[in-house]
Amino acid sequence: MTQKNAHDLNAPELNAPELNAHPRAPYATLWEESRGRLYPEDPSATRTPFQRDRDRIIHCAAFRRLMHKTQVFVAPEIDHVRTRLTHSLEVSQIARSLARTFHLDEDLAEVLALSHDLGHPPFGHSGEDALDDVMAPYGGYDHNDQSLRVVTLLEKRYPDFDGLNLTWETLEGLVKHNGPLLGGGPRAVASEQDLPPTIRAYNKRHDLALSAHAGLEAQMAAIADDVAYNHHDMDDGLRSGLFSIEEVSEAVPHVGEAFVQVRRDYGDLDRRVAISEAVRRLIGEMIGDIGRETRSRLNDLAPKTVQDVRDAGYTMVAFSEAMGKKEATLKSFLFERMYRNERVNAARAAGKATVRGLFAIFMNDPEQMPKEWGVGVEDMDAPQRARVIADYIAGMTDRYARREWKRIGGVL
Template sequence: MPGETPAGHSGRAIFAEDPARSRGRLVPEGSSPTRTPFQRDRDRIVHSAAFRRLKHKTQVFVPYEGDTYRTRLTHTIEVSQIARALARAFRLDEDLTEAVALVHDFGHTPFGHAGERALDRRMREFGGFDHNAQSLRIVTALESRYADFDGLNLSFETLEGLVKHNGPLLGPHAGADGGEVRPVPKPILDFDAVLPLGLDRFADLEAQAAAISDDIAYNTHDLDDGLRAGLIDLADIAELDLAGSIHREVKAKYPGLDPSRTIHEIMRRHITRLVEDVIATTGQGLEALQPRNADDVRDAGRQIVRFSPQMEAAVDQTRQFLFHRLYRCESVMVVMREAERVVEALFDRFCEEPELMPRDWSSGLAELSQERLMRRIADYLSGMTDTYAIGEYERLFDAVPQLR
């Protein structure tokens, strides 16, 4: 196992983040006698309003469609569980890994990516809307809980992981591994000017573990939800290299197993295969790199926590399958188009009459430029849960959106 010698505190690997050497917070705070900085970050994230709102935000299916499908909250919990397993395998800081996993979806809008598309269209003249940048805004400005600062005043390492868990945003390695290179959202650039996050470097292993755990979780549980919703049949996954091979194994071992248990057995093995592949592949990468500290990981020029080439191909195949068979399924798209219309209608109405927003959001409107007013409306809308957005639509338009 890489990193066996010498280890950091309490068996932590030398390339893991050391909370005793954290780069600190934007607003300095005294240390805690009982918790590390990363434990405090995790606790602040869990106790935030943004975390609670994830309970009623869409993952794929809106609330009307059933109460057993994933929400943003249950997805986030699954990601954090997988991320902790990876952190333990490599003796990383588990608390930091968990913190990044728990905060990674804070900026998602009501109705998932449908709401994000709607807000991005409405905000196009003002820098657009990006859920990752919105996550940063929430934890650095919009959460209003503490007497001494806005946001959650998270540590540098947690903020870095939130912004860069999928890789550098600037420089020669932006869009590494075939990712799309997009302009860096203005909220990220604005914050980076105050607290530089090294946007041209990779993130530490803790953030990389959280990022790949997101891939493992949604590729598995979106298959699960699609099967249980009846939009995908068990026979359909035969074409998938990973899920199809697992299905054949399960059928051979349990020929009379009922469909519900069959689905669960496939999905638990699906997660296990992906996790074990990441552990083996990442172990080889660390053995080759021999990082002496977390900065060696940042400067490695590539993501270290990754799938093998064969598994990456299988994961890409699953992504494409889900895109065509689930995310772009007409029964899903009918609901998502209506959801986009709802978000756009709310945005337009608040632009016409911003005083219709609650007092906390509608105060001081006369002092705002048009850009700041539009951003405030986007902040307000993006923080809504699905149910709250539906309620606001019914209140303002005396109509019920058709989200079934």
């Protein structure tokens, strides 16, 4: 079947140079050679396929709900701390800048950054842990798998198909941005039967080449996520008083050096400005390292097409060994002083209890869910019912989950 986009019907045809102002490297993912969509659509006269994918993500309901989903702080009342939405925007900025540096498809890098957290449930990783626990008898819960579920099944915007009907390259990057899922590697599983359920089912219809790496744009989005959350979580922790500049400087030497340099260059700055400047420098240092290491790997491989990147057998976009150690030190500090902080953990524990409680009640009495979710669920077998309930809970924002729990008699 084919669909026409009403916005594009009378637009003039554009050629490749007009749609891509910057020259692209031979190993970039070329939109002209896209493997297409599961449901064929007429091309747009004004946008490349990857630009259309980006626009579909920005306009979907799941993206809007990221505004009120936990990054670190549950349902934050402090305006300046990150949410899943602001985090995704920051990842997008870094990914797009990296892609531009290497003459890749910036739009593909952007859509992958914007969509990478769509599958996160309320209450951050605590909510995901709780859903995975209660879903263990029914195939488990994985936020990457749920992201694919959102964009291929759960979004209801088009009359001819469920989901957003994104391109093969976007879906490939969404499920494989951290590496291959089959055939070996740190993220790979032993066999197709061990794949998360949505990825396994979708791959049978639209083979995503799960044994290969994704293209460079997806790898850029993945490492941009690491850059963003490490430094911006540190920023939020400092501004929220979970730890001091002195404490993080003592525990993480390269962070301490950044603050020393800021004081050397500017003297006694306002604390807020000093934090911003140090974080800016730390991000710049890390991005510079990614550029050098990635350039070295590309020079060694000398890929002539994106398929050469996919078949390389190792990640092309990476930190140097020295920077990897620095990143690990910062992660370790944040894990101990921020993610395990008593204030943060109390809210997370309440969030986990809320997810567990909602799941148990809806499994026992599906009519407690809104009509559009609850109709017919009672007649489903347990695995089907559980998956629908997990979809409903995973789509909740922090504050909506709390309201639902209060509505059905839960105690916060």
